[in-house]
Every structure is written in C-alpha cells, then in structure tokens.
Amino acid sequence: MFQRGTTVSMATGNQHVENWADDGHPTEDTCTDIDTDDKNQCFSTVSWCNGVGDGALVVVDSHDQSKTRVKAEDQKTVRRLAQNREAAKKSRLRKKAYVQQLENSRVRLAQLEQELQRARQQGAFIATGIPGDRGHSSVANGALAFDMDYARWVDEHQRLIIDIRSAINSQMGENELHLLVDGAMAHYDELFRLKSIGAKVDVFHILSGMWKTPAERCFIWLGGFRSSELLKIVRNQLEPLTEQQLMGIYNLQQSSQQAEDALSQGMEALQQSLSETLSSSSLGPSGSENVAEYMGQMAIALGKLATLENFLHQADLLRQQTLQQMRRILTTCQAARALLVINDYVTRLRALNSLWLACPREY
Known part of the structure; x- marks a missing residue:
C-alpha cells in the first residue's frame, strides 16, 4: 500500500501518467498525449513492486521483455531459413551444372563419332579419286x-x-x-x-x-x-x-x-x-x-x-x-x-x- 499523499509519476516518451492519493482513494487517472488503447496498455504492462531496498519503486515492463525474446527467436528462425534457402540454391546450381556437363559430354561424343565417320568416308573418297593411285x-x-x-x-x-x-x-x-x-x-x-x-x-x-x-x-x-x-x-x-x-x-x-x-x-x-x-x-x-x-x-x-x-x-x-x-x-x-x-x-x-x-x- 502507498502512504497518504504519495505521488507516483511515470513518463515514457511523450506519455505522462499521474496518480494522486490524498485521502486513501485513488483520484481520476490522467494520461496525456496518448489515446485510450495506449492508455490501457500503459497500465496493463506496468507492475509495481514495493519493499525493494528502502522502499524504492521498481518498474518492470514485462511486455517489452517478452517482445524482445520473441524478436530474437524470430531473427534466429529467419537466419536459419535464409541459410537453408542458400544451401538449397547452391545444391540446385551444382546439380544443374553437373547435368549440363553430362549433356555437353554426350553432344561432344556424338560430334566426335560423326567427325570420325566423315573422315573415314572422305579418306576413302580422296584415295579413290587420285588418278594412277x-x-x-x-x-x-x-x-x-x-x-x-x-x-x-x-x-x-x-x-x-x-x-x-x-x-x-x-x-x-x-x-x-x-x-x-x-x-x-x-x-x-x-x-x-x-x-x-x-x-x-x-x-x-x-x-x-x-x-x-x-x-x-x-x-x-x-x-x-x-x-x-x-x-x-x-x-x-x-x-x-x-x-x-x-x-x-x-x-x-x-x-x-x-x-x-x-x-x-x-x-x-x-x-x-x-x-x-x-x-x-x-x-x-x-x-x-x-x-x-x-x-x-x-x-x-x-x-x-x-x-x-x-x-x-x-x-x-x-x-x-x-x-x-x-x-x-x-x-x-x-x-x-x-x-x-x-x-x-x-x-x-x-x-x-x-x-x-x-x-x-x-x-
């Protein structure tokens, strides 16, 4: 419980929230420069702890911590997915290059066989066409x-x-x-x-x-x-x-x-x-x-x-x-x-x- 007359003030960015307790009853809450949704979020994400070191006031934003953890996990997932996509891309490129090499080898072999056949035919034709030989x-x-x-x-x-x-x-x-x-x-x-x-x-x-x-x-x-x-x-x-x-x-x-x-x-x-x-x-x-x-x-x-x-x-x-x-x-x-x-x-x-x-x- 807070003592009578204690004033609690919290400021975050452009937001300002104040509570007054004069007679033991909370007064009307005022939240400036924020809309209703932000006002509700402001009070729902703040925890008050008393009795920590000489009556000091500790403010813990649990929503921000949870969001930070989720963001870190999301970043790891994104990095892992990116690495998987890069590895899959390299694998596809290697496979494509290998298939292309096999196809080039097959075409080259067919060309060599055709050239050999033409050379044999031309050799026979030339030898036949030489007079007196x-x-x-x-x-x-x-x-x-x-x-x-x-x-x-x-x-x-x-x-x-x-x-x-x-x-x-x-x-x-x-x-x-x-x-x-x-x-x-x-x-x-x-x-x-x-x-x-x-x-x-x-x-x-x-x-x-x-x-x-x-x-x-x-x-x-x-x-x-x-x-x-x-x-x-x-x-x-x-x-x-x-x-x-x-x-x-x-x-x-x-x-x-x-x-x-x-x-x-x-x-x-x-x-x-x-x-x-x-x-x-x-x-x-x-x-x-x-x-x-x-x-x-x-x-x-x-x-x-x-x-x-x-x-x-x-x-x-x-x-x-x-x-x-x-x-x-x-x-x-x-x-x-x-x-x-x-x-x-x-x-x-x-x-x-x-x-x-x-x-x-x-x-």
Whole structure:
C-alpha cells in the first residue's frame, strides 16, 4: 500500500501518467498525449513492486521483455531459413551444372563419332579419286570395308550376348543354352575370317588395331587380345571350378603364354632385321649401280614385311584355339558365363574410352 499523499509519476516518451492519493482513494487517472488503447496498455504492462531496498519503486515492463525474446527467436528462425534457402540454391546450381556437363559430354561424343565417320568416308573418297593411285585406293577401301564388317560383327555379337544373358537369368534348359554358346563361338570364328581377309589388303591396319577404340588398343597384341590374359580374367570370375578344371585352365594359360612369347620374339627379330636393312649405308641412290642396289634392298625389305601377315595369322589361330579349348574344359553354363565375362571386360574398355573422350581438356 502507498502512504497518504504519495505521488507516483511515470513518463515514457511523450506519455505522462499521474496518480494522486490524498485521502486513501485513488483520484481520476490522467494520461496525456496518448489515446485510450495506449492508455490501457500503459497500465496493463506496468507492475509495481514495493519493499525493494528502502522502499524504492521498481518498474518492470514485462511486455517489452517478452517482445524482445520473441524478436530474437524470430531473427534466429529467419537466419536459419535464409541459410537453408542458400544451401538449397547452391545444391540446385551444382546439380544443374553437373547435368549440363553430362549433356555437353554426350553432344561432344556424338560430334566426335560423326567427325570420325566423315573422315573415314572422305579418306576413302580422296584415295579413290587420285588418278594412277589404285594401290592406295584399294588399301583404303579394303580397310574401310573391314571396319564396316567389324561394326556389323559387334552388333550381332551384342545380340548373341543378350540372348545368353537372358537364358542364364531365366534358367533355360541345357540344350537351348548349348545352342546359344555354340552360336557365339562360331561368331568368333567369323571374326577371325574377316581379319584374315582384311590382312591381305592392309596388314598394318589390322595389326595396329585401328578398327578398335583407343582404350582397347592400349592392350592389343598382334591385332587382338592376349589369350593368356583372357584366361586369367575368366578364371578369376568363374568360381567355383573343380580341381580338374583349374588344372586345365592353368595348363592352357601356360601354353598360351609360351606361344605368345615365341611370336613376340619373332616380331622383335623381324623389326630388328627390317631396321638393319633400311639403315644400310649402301642405300644412297647416287649413280646407276647404287640405284639398282637400293631397289634390291627395298625388295628384300618388302619380302620381310610380307611375313607380318603370317604373324597375324598365327596370333589369331592361337586366340581361336584358346577359345575352343576353354569351351571343352568348361561346362555349358560355365562357358556361357565365360562369354559374358569376356564381353563385359571389352564393354568396360569401350566405356572407359568414351568417358576419356568426354572429359574436358585444358589447353
């Protein structure tokens, strides 16, 4: 309770409120410069506390404190929402950039394939159009014909692989699967026949693997795959195998490795012989005698070069026999799975090559 005659005054901004207590009864409240609503708020938000330190008067505005707390919480929420929106925006931008990069890579890959096809066609056309250059034109046309035959072979091979994969997944009968495996093996024989024809026209084209992707050419050996490496891949993927099968695969791998080493040594000897022939000091064409000797030496070099076709034939024969021996060692289901393993390995090499070509370059 306040003592008689005590005057309490509170001023806030432009507001002024006074209370008088002369006889113990409150007098009429006066609130200037504020409207009725502000006047009511003025009295509803003020708490009076007596007895705090020598009768001091403490005024606490609870509404302002509550509003301050709400404002601080609202600011935190606003900041958190803003941060979330910024993070979502950055995520959308990164995703958009990634999708755009993939699309650019796809378009670039398609352009490269079109340019390669045009270059091959133009090369064949130019070679054909040069008068008196029938040798070059026939070689170019022969290489192009082989590339087209090989592309058709790949398409047909993929169809056979799809049939085999579907047969394994659907648990097709032994007889039906046996026919599919034999069909795929015969299809490999067709590839070796095409390579033999192509080598007669341009043995360098077949040996260098220009009909394959660059990634495949990194692992090429005498115009094709190494039989020993192929057996190693198959053996690691076809578990479990019986002891007899493991021994058969191991012996076949060892014999293939020995044959590959022999052919590689023969190729090195041929290259050395050609190098010595071409670097002979008597090949300087000055004078009629030297010219005749020069032509004789070049004829010898051409004769040695002709043995390249035999090396390619021996390498393909080794690959063909390795596939046939592997087929005899394995069961029909295992042979089907082995064909899938070989195809998957080659497919990954081609995919690796496509990714490499699609990667952006810094110049």
